Amino acid sequence: MSTIFSKEANKAPIRIVIALLMLGATVTAGVTYYMTPKYSRVGYQPIQPVAFEHSLHAGELGIDCRYCHSQVEKSGHSNVPSTSTCMNCHNQVKPLSEKLQPVRDSFASGEAIPWVQVHKAPDYVYFNHSVHVNRGVSCYECHGQVNEMDEIRHEKSFSMAFCLECHRNPEERIRPLDKVFDLDWHPESKEQQLKDGNEMKEHWKVNPPTSCSGCHR
Amino acid sequence: MNKFLKHPEPSESDLKGPHYWKSLDELAETDGFKNYLHREFPEGASELDGVNRRQFMKVMSASFAFAGVGLTGCRRPEKYIMPFSQQPEEIVHGKPLYYASAMPHRKDPIALVAETHEGRPTKLEGNSRGSTQG
Numbered sequence: 001m002s003t004i005f006s007k008e009a010n011k012a013p014i015r016i017v018i019a020l021l022m023l024g025a026t027v028t029a030g031v032t033y034y035m036t037p038k039y040s041r042v043g044y045q046p047i048q049p050v051a052f053e054h055s056l057h058a059g060e061l062g063i064d065c066r067y068c069h070s071q072v073e074k075s076g077h078s079n080v081p082s083t084s085t086c087m088n089c090h091n092q093v094k095p096l097s098e099k100l101q102p103v104r105d106s107f108a109s110g111e112a113i114p115w116v117q118v119h120k121a122p123d124y125v126y127f128n129h130s131v132h133v134n135r136g137v138s139c140y141e142c143h144g145q146v147n148e149m150d151e152i153r154h155e156k157s158f159s160m161a162f163c164l165e166c167h168r169n170p171e172e173r174i175r176p177l178d179k180v181f182d183l184d185w186h187p188e189s190k191e192q193q194l195k196d197g198n199e200m201k202e203h204w205k206v207n208p209p210t211s212c213s214g215c216h217r
Numbered sequence: 218m219n220k221f222l223k224h225p226e227p228s229e230s231d232l233k234g235p236h237y238w239k240s241l242d243e244l245a246e247t248d249g250f251k252n253y254l255h256r257e258f259p260e261g262a263s264e265l266d267g268v269n270r271r272q273f274m275k276v277m278s279a280s281f282a283f284a285g286v287g288l289t290g291c292r293r294p295e296k297y298i299m300p301f302s303q304q305p306e307e308i309v310h311g312k313p314l315y316y317a318s319a320m321p322h323r324k325d326p327i328a329l330v331a332e333t334h335e336g337r338p339t340k341l342e343g344n345s346r347g348s349t350q351g
Contacts, residue, residue: 077311
């Protein structure tokens with residue numbers, strides 16, 4: 001009886017297994033890199049209707065974050081300023097600038113300026129700005145060095161691991177309350193930060209939730 | 218025992234088959250008939266050089282498959298934040314706003330507190346600071 005398969009075919013099963021393992025490893029590596037917020041979100045910098053420069057307003061001119069984002073300390077939701085806030089200054093400063101035409105149009109017509117949303121917590125996550133800001137979590141920890149950005153950019157990943165990193169060890173991040181809106185402030189040293197952080201954590205009874213229902217509620 | 222069957226060599230007409238003409242134009246091989254033969258298939262059909270149908274199907278099916286898995290649906294939708302043009306007083310996003318109100322009643326009006334979220338009333342309850350409570 002003649003052989004249907006050559007002797008080479010004996011190696012086929014092991015070859016198939018090796019190929020499947022390699023495929024599996026490639027897919028796993030690809031998904032863990034490309035399908036995470038770190039890849040898909042960081043660096044997102046859409047074109048805004050008005051090229052608002054944080055580096056100029058918050059950096060060079062030193063306007064406090066809360067001049068525009070005025071409700072961040074009072075509410076869970078940090079507001080994007082109304083057009084009237086812009087016009088407080090811009091009816092005097094550069095009142096004829098072409099770049100500011102959408103702002104003046106909005107102020108005159110009452111229509112909103114459609115700012116493109118950059119930072120977004122998913123609907124299944126509860127996030128409250130005021131509790132963080134009032135307990136020494138700086139804007140910097142989540143939004144990055146905003147006072148050096150031209151147009152606003154997605155700086156940190158906003159993944160769950162990113163949140164948990166700080167929720168598990170808040171003493172590494174929390175800072176004195178008068179430095180929360182000072183984006184250029186950095187702790188003197190790691191040891192100093194831990195010492196002060198632990199003190200503040202104890203004093204303020206900071207006890208961030210690490211259970212699922214703390215945020216997914 | 219070898220047995221070879223000796224076939225006669227096929228003649229030229231056997232290889233080509235009998236040739237019948239179907240029209241006088243074909244027999245005469247006129248220019249018009251040659252042109253008609255050339256144009257039997259749709260325009261451009263005889264102009265595909267170097268590409269055959271199988272190759273075309275392979276490439277196109279592969280590219281359609283890649284279009285399917287190529288994360289075409291994974292673009293982030295663009296959402297807009299629409300702040301007020303003129304900021305109204307007292308409104309803080311994410312915080313309820315309470316109004317004192319009253320409901321007519323047969324003797325006295327009943328004092329009420331109305332809770333509103335983003336301009337929509339969500340709850341009415343008696344105002345404990347009013348003279349008559351609901």
